[in-house]
Amino acid sequence: MEDFKKITEPVLILLGDRDGIVELQQAVDMYHFIPDAELAIMPNATHFTAGNEIALNIVLEFLLRHSSQNESQ
Numbered sequence: 001m002e003d004f005k006k007i008t009e010p011v012l013i014l015l016g017d018r019d020g021i022v023e024l025q026q027a028v029d030m031y032h033f034i035p036d037a038e039l040a041i042m043p044n045a046t047h048f049t050a051g052n053e054i055a056l057n058i059v060l061e062f063l064l065r066h067s068s069q070n071e072s073q
Helices: 002-006 024-033 053-071
Strands: 011-016 037-042
Touching: 002 024, 011 024, 011 053, 024 037, 037 053
Parallel strands: 011 037
Antiparallel strands: none
């Protein structure tokens, strides 16, 4: 986990509340170790969220927010 502290790019940790692969505590730990990480937990979602509209919107908002930050620098 100490290596996570070295990450300098924006990170989105996206997790379904019914994820059977990644435990919620693992995601929370990553969130706390990665500087400027964002954690999003989707209700009624498993690990496999491909095509899930909520997941797509979360990722799109994250990308738009961080691409506009890069343009202003």
